[in-house]
Amino acid sequence: MATKPLLRKPEWLKINLATGQDYENMKELKQMMRSKTLHTVCEEAKCPNIHECWANRTATFMILGDICTRACRFCAVKSGLPTELDLAEPERVAEAAEQMGLRHCVVTSVARDDLADGGASIFAATIRAIRKRLPMCSVEVLIPDFMGSEDSLRTVLEAKPDILNHNIETVERLSDRVRSKAKYRRSLELLARSKSIAPNIPTKSSIMVGVGETWDEILQTMDDLRAVDCDIMTIGQYLQPTKNHLRVEKYYAPEEFAELKAEGMKRGFKHVESGPLVRSSYHAHEQVNSARGVAST
Template sequence: MATKPSLRKPEWLKIKLPAGEDYDNVKEIKDMMRSKTLHTVCEEAKCPNIHECWANRTATFMILGDICTRACRFCAVKSGLPTELDLQEPERVAEAAEQMGLRHCVITSVARDDLADGGASIFAETIRAVRRRMPFCSVEVLIPDFMGNEDSLRIVMEAKPDILNHNMETVERMSDRVRSKAKYRRSLELLARSKKLAPAIPTKSSIMVGVGEEWDEILRTMDDLRAVDCDIMTIGQYLQPTKQHLDVKQYYTPEQFAMLKEEGMKRGFRHVESGPLVRSSYHAHEQVKAAHAHS
């Protein structure tokens, strides 16, 4: 049976590997993560910006282990039944953030549908642990949907992150095909509830393009996010992590990403990060500045 030829990756998606001092920074961070038995989404999700971000001494910590209870068709993180719940993890994340001298710390997690609170209390404790060690470091959390559990969301919001991030991942029509268990409307509801619980905390969401969505569906997703008062949006190109994952249907050009940024800013987002290699936490330290500058 003939296999369908995959799309050729365009020039603008080629990544420059680090050298010199940048390489040393990458190696140092990798060694530190190993020594503290910590995970980063940078590695687990095969992020294309890992070298740039680590060379700049920024990283996104992934708490609650490295096994996800969901198996989304775009994501490289391992899925299965998690075994670990490490109550010392928040303190080790804070130690690592301090060692890296972070000004902005991003914390995400695998989905933990096996836990009653979905891991919300560990998120909250990690925020507090980072603040205890580094009172001037801003903290952003990228949370799962907690299966719509409002109490879990409240636990996180009461720890007062500087930015609450929850990703839509894709447009409504593609959502069930791309994501596992997560629902488009439930994600919007989570962002709406975040604003009700803590109106002063900026919210953020991200989608990837190239999975089969139409242009007007992207614009409709922007409208849906603005309708729940989402402040920051990031848009990046979907890249297939393995042959078992969703195919890339289209590579958007840098010009198209620039047009999407313009569309987002027209709709009133405080900040839109849009580009082929943009991921949810890419340039996050700059986004937090932009969000608070407009508040």
Template sequence: MATRPIERKPDWLKIKLTTGDNYKELKNMMRGKTLHTVCEEAKCPNIHECWTNRTATFMILGDICTRACRFCAVNTGLPTELDLQEPERVAEAVEQMGLRHAVVTSVARDDLQDGGAMIFAETIRAVRRRNPFTGVEVLIPDFQGSEESLRVVLAAKPDILNHNVETVERMSDKVRAKAKYGRSLELLERSKRIAPSIPTKSSIMLGVGEEWDEILQTMDDLRAVDCNIMTIGQYLQPSVNHLPVTKYYTPEQFAELKEEGQKRGFRHVESGPLVRSSYHAHDQVQSAQQS
């Protein structure tokens, strides 16, 4: 069902599009290796900046998601793709790009018994074999609450375990499909119990109907499960069929939220209108380690 048209974006959300040699080379590499990126599939506003700087977030397990979250531009349906050679192709691409920090995410694969955990783990190991000095961050789905699947991923020892709560608790059922706010917090808590040395990370987007005090409560909820890194960005409506934007937050408000997060003890808070979960991911890790 269509929602109201997308409203005009404020000036601070305008981005400079660049399609230089690095951008074109990376795009051709992804197509040549039949790899997907969340940069393209989710229509990330930072794709030109990141690809020009030779960074990308790989999206494994195909490009069709079994869930239909109202904020997300990724295609929804019944996936047919399960490519056991995909981990090696991701590792080859990381090697060719010369990445210091690789981010790997996926669509939700509720059709698979393990939710795709095994492919995540094999991708981490493959990247490490070819790129022993590259950090590996994974942004995982909730695996429908399966602790066994979470353990499979953690056993491969990613440098960062990322899982997004996406929004405040009150808005969660409206914004996300099948995912539960409490289950996301439980995943982050379990991760720290199973592998306490692996930093955890989560993200929320603003502008879907939340209140200021609910944002602060979400910070408190994440810190209560010892989440170490938090990213906060502006929700941008991908199409008229997606959830409408209820508010555009100013850069000053994002800066204030960064301070609030730092007060609460996050090792690093990345907060800004165009911030996405993996934006400046390598810098986030460095900052967290220094903290």
């Protein structure tokens, strides 16, 4: 059976490379990350916004090594059996955040199903280390599902992040095809549980579009997230990182992303970031005020 031809990338997905001082900022940040043996999801996941974000001296730290125990069909992060567990990593992340003078810091990780707590204790230690060095810096964590462990989730929440982010990634029908081990309903349960344990900590989730979902399924995902009181949602275009990953089934136009943002706001999200190049941590610093508004209500 003949395979469908690859879709041509539309004009609005062209990425501007950093030049001049922006390029120097980007190079300086990369050198600092290497000197502290730190990883960023910006590099490992081949994020299309790396030039913009790094030029502005913002980055999303990826803790717990650079090898993921899962092999999701959309993700470019290396998968396999991790060998790294660096207990000094939280302090190095905090040092880097201090050196960058961050006002908002995003911390994510590979999935570490090989660890009893899924790496929750390292997340908590990283939050506390950043707070110690940068008391005025808000901290957002983008966590895996910890295989449904409530104890692991509690460990992270007890460190009091400013935003608890967990990505549902796609619509329910496609979840098992797109993700590895993660379950759509388990993700919703994690977000609901977070609100139950720490109602004042805003929650956030993200989906990527273009993997074969329907418009109505996207809206249903919004409804499912709002049903567990998720506060912030991000929506972006899936881009195939290598020929071995899922193919793009559709490129959404900027007007469609604008319509999805309107649909999300209509449903009661406090903030919706929606656009072709939007990723979970894109413009995360600009969402802090929205998050704090949620926390104060």
